Amino acid sequence: MVRTMLIEAAARLLGEEGPAALTSRRLAAEIGSSTMAVFSRFKNMAEVRRAVRQEAFARLDERLDELPVSDDPVADLAAAGAVFNAFGLASPHLYRAMFLDPPAEEDGLGAGTFDRLVTLIRRCIAAGRFPDAPESQVPVWAAQLWSMRHGLVVMTVAELLPDEQARFVLDDMTFRLLVGYGDDPVRARRSIEQGNRVAAAAESIANGEPDEVRRSRKRAPG
Amino acid sequence: MVRTMLIEAAARLLGEEGPAALTSRRLAAEIGSSTMAVFSRFKNMAEVRRAVRQEAFARLDERLDELPVSDDPVADLAAAGAVFNAFGLASPHLYRAMFLDPPAEEDGLGAGTFDRLVTLIRRCIAAGRFPDAPESQVPVWAAQLWSMRHGLVVMTVAELLPDEQARFVLDDMTFRLLVGYGDDPVRARRSIEQGNRVAAAAESIANGEPDEVRRSRKRAPG
DNA sequence: ACTGATATATAACGATGGTATGGTACCCCG
DNA sequence: CGGGGTACCATACCATCGTTATATATCAGT
Known part of the structure; x- marks a missing residue:
């Protein structure tokens, strides 16, 4: 076609x-x-660009859907955040087009991605990781996590923040927010690390790296 | 000229x-x-746009510098955040040009604004509001607060988030981060509210509203 | 093979960023 | 007061952009 x-x-x-x-x-x-x-x-080039954004969102959603559903929903949430981050840093122009270029008119193109985030948070609450969290908090926290990551990616892409700091800043901010939501600090830290591992593995698969590369990365090099 | x-x-x-x-x-x-x-x-239109961004940063810095320095540095920090937020929502095109349009090349135009944030955080630490905060954390937290606000403004401007939610989301996220940094929850909440009041008052002055609107909250502590 | 429709190439239009040319107005100095 | 140099600017022009009109090629169904 x-x-x-x-x-x-x-x-x-x-x-x-x-x-x-x-x-x-x-x-x-x-x-x-x-x-x-x-x-x-x-109709015009604007419609072409819109189609490209739609395609880009589809690719991001695909990446997110490839992530396994584990019994640690907070780790799943962290993994999704890391994938989001990696996607933005790997394709800054696409990321820019997805979130920054669209004119003021709402076209609801990122809604599906937002919904995935909402679902992840709901699972955390259902698992009891965020005690005393009313349903009304879910979209608020989703917006917080989204904008946190979004802002960080934009800052990194715009080179307002060095790349090597970005990962650390993201993890630390995620940790503090999770604790703020009521998660246990030790479990939160562990879930974030686990999420990063899962996201890195998914990234390897997406990049088509051979199994040996992925396996050797988990072991001590040698 | x-x-x-x-x-x-x-x-x-x-x-x-x-x-x-x-x-x-x-x-x-x-x-x-x-x-x-x-x-x-x-030289070209790109340089014109750069000059406009420089002008826009100068206006934002001016707004930030107009804020009073109180004996509650966390409130001052919150006030700066609210001013930042208000600036972005009031002038979305300018905000976009400042943070989103600049090409990949770093031109250090927002450095002054970032430094102001760093200073505010240092004052919070000096006042003992963030106990056990090593110096190395300062730029990390500055980046966190910056990207948090940045992401939120971008989402609001892009209409991914309803305006009325943005303020609440910002306050809630600020609160959780401040608590995560070690501030006392009760004091953090109070400082955020105080900061919002100060920012609103500064906004009134900047918009040239009559004195009586702001005289009621002019009561500076000390 | 002919006809009709569909898709494409070509070329054109208006508007853009940017430049070359030439005139004009101003200002400093005698 | 006047002359000369300089900085500025209006005009016209170029290549490229998005977009469109028209002519041509391609293809399907009889």
Whole structure:
């Protein structure tokens, strides 16, 4: 299908060369056609960019859905956060397009991703990790975790914060928030570490690394 | 000075009509001149936008510096956060330009604002509100508070989060982080409320509201 | 093979960022 | 008061952008 070819080419252009590279002519040339191939399928370039964002959200959701569901929901929550973070840092242009470029009009494109976060929090509450948490707190905490990660990724991408600090800042902030939500500090710390491990493993799989690489990473090198 | 006229016109165009309105011809027409008036003073439009961002940071810093220094540094910190938040919501296009538009290259334009945050945190530690806080934690916490607010403003501006929730989410997250940093919950809550009052008063002054609106809360401790 | 429809290439339009050219107005100095 | 240099700016121009009109090629169904 030409349409999917266009979307994939557009995502690649945007992801690898930035928004300036995503022009109608360039995109048409990328699939060996003329601009009409673009405009006969999309009303305008804005719609192309929207399709790319939709594709990017689908990829992020896919990554999140690949994460295993364990019996430690807080670790699952932390893993989702790490995946979110890694996604943003690995594809800054795409991340930018997903969360920063969209015009003021709400198009509800990130709603599914937000819902996944809500579900993760609900599981934490159901498991008794956040005692005394009323249902009304769920969307509030989801927004907190989301904006915390979002802000951190944006700061890192904008180079307001060195990359090596970002991970530590994220973990520390996550820890303090989880404790603030009522989780036990020791369990929270352990869940965050476990979540990071799971996310790193999922990242390896997503990147198609061979099994030996993943296995050797878990063992002591040697 | 024509240059300042251009910067102010550019800031107004960007702030009121968005980035699409900030074109060389439009900007030239705005000061009753031609595009050469722009390009003889700025290398290109990117430099114009940079100057606008610089101007916007200066305005934000000005707002922050107008805040009184009280004997409750945590309240001062909360007030700065509220001012930051209000600034972003009041001028979404400017906010966007300041933190989201800048290309990947670091230009250190927000460094001064970040330093103000660091100073506020240091005062909290000096006042004993965050016991057992090593110096190394200061930039980490500054990044946490910054990214927390940043993410929240971005989410609000992008309408991923309803405006009315944003304030509550911010206060709640600030509270939990402050407690996580070691502050006493009761004092933290009080400081946040006090900070919000101070910020609202400063906002009134900045907006040129009559004295009686703010005289009631002018009671500085000490 | 012919007809009709569909998709595409070509080329054009208006607007953009940016530049070259040339004139003008101003200011400093005699 | 006047002359000359300089800084500024209006105009016109270029390449490129998004987008569209028109002509052409391709393909399906008889």
